[in-house]
Amino acid sequence: MFSSLGVSKTSPERATKFMKIPKRRKIRLTFSSKAFNKKSFAASAATALEKGWGQIGVEPYHPFIPVNRLAGYGFSVRLCCPCTGESIHCHSLGEANWNRIHLWTTGHKRLFTQVAIPRQASQRIAKELGIIHPTYPDRTPVVMTTDAVHLCLVDGVHIFTAYSVKLKPQGLKQRKLDLLAIEKRYYEELGIPWYLKFRYDADQTILGNIRFVESFVGASPLIWGSTDWKRYEDAIYAGVASGIPLNAACWSAEKALDMPQNSALTLARFFIANRIWDIDWKVAINPTKPLVVLQRHEGTEL
Numbered sequence: 001m002f003s004s005l006g007v008s009k010t011s012p013e014r015a016t017k018f019m020k021i022p023k024r025r026k027i028r029l030t031f032s033s034k035a036f037n038k039k040s041f042a043a044s045a046a047t048a049l050e051k052g053w054g055q056i057g058v059e060p061y062h063p064f065i066p067v068n069r070l071a072g073y074g075f076s077v078r079l080c081c082p083c084t085g086e087s088i089h090c091h092s093l094g095e096a097n098w099n100r101i102h103l104w105t106t107g108h109k110r111l112f113t114q115v116a117i118p119r120q121a122s123q124r125i126a127k128e129l130g131i132i133h134p135t136y137p138d139r140t141p142v143v144m145t146t147d148a149v150h151l152c153l154v155d156g157v158h159i160f161t162a163y164s165v166k167l168k169p170q171g172l173k174q175r176k177l178d179l180l181a182i183e184k185r186y187y188e189e190l191g192i193p194w195y196l197k198f199r200y201d202a203d204q205t206i207l208g209n210i211r212f213v214e215s216f217v218g219a220s221p222l223i224w225g226s227t228d229w230k231r232y233e234d235a236i237y238a239g240v241a242s243g244i245p246l247n248a249a250c251w252s253a254e255k256a257l258d259m260p261q262n263s264a265l266t267l268a269r270f271f272i273a274n275r276i277w278d279i280d281w282k283v284a285i286n287p288t289k290p291l292v293v294l295q296r297h298e299g300t301e302l
Contacts, residue, residue: 082217094165094199095147100210107153117144117186125185131178146183162187163195206281213273236264246291
């Protein structure tokens with residue numbers, strides 16, 4: 001199933017040294033800096049549930065634990081969904097990259113992260129595939145999770161896709177491939193496409209464009225106390241539509257409307273971020289070159 005990905009020949013000792021994680025940490029759980037304690041974990045999960053932490057799934061699992069209780073060797077990034085404004089928690093840079101791309105996909109509706117797989121289902125699938133199900137140190141079966149499940153609206157139909165993100169195929173050992181096989185089988189049974197993605201396969205052009213505008217999502221266009229922001233948009237778009245470089249279009253608008261210096265480029269980023277201008281995300285945004293706007297939504301209300 002995953003034979004094309006290859007299996008790393010790196011020894012456990014060398015891999016541990018490369019990751020710069022002391023060997024003694026290998027027996028620790030990812031959601032706590034302390035060794036697993038079933039009683040304290042249950043209490044923490046119950047408290048988290050009362051406060052509304054966690055996402056979908058009915059069983060307690062590590063995303064229910066507050067971020068300040070994560071192991072110190074971890075990595076965390078929070079993204080903002082451009083549609084709902086909700087916070088998306090990512091456990092790695094690879095997750096952050098791919099989640100960014102899915103959040104900005106046309107038709108995006110929701111992105112669920114660290115989605116729990118029911119224990120009964122994962123145990124049954126492991127038994128069918130002849131794989132040893134992962135357990136905690138006290139032999140309690142682990143609640144397996146999927147990095148993300150994306151909900152997108154395509155031609156009026158809601159489509160779910162699930163995916164897990166890893167660093168690169170060369171680092172996947174057989175045990176990890178076995179666990180991914182359980183995950184894939186679970187979503188196949190649900191009729192949901194499942195994909196294995198790698199950090200370095202994320203389109204860097206799309207990511208660069210998203211980073212260029214994402215901080216302007218939901219921001220107010222009422223800059224300088226003026227409510228006539230559409231007048232500025234008309235002036236900037238007139239230059240963009242003429243095919244001149246974005247910088248030149250912004251400079252012309254600033255000169256014509258007596259706008260503060262560099263304010264027009266800020267507004268242009270705002271118009272892209274809030275989908276007033278639809279662009280081709282696979283073409284890098286370069287202010288020194290013309291900006292190709294695929295569609296302009298003139299009647300947008302903000």
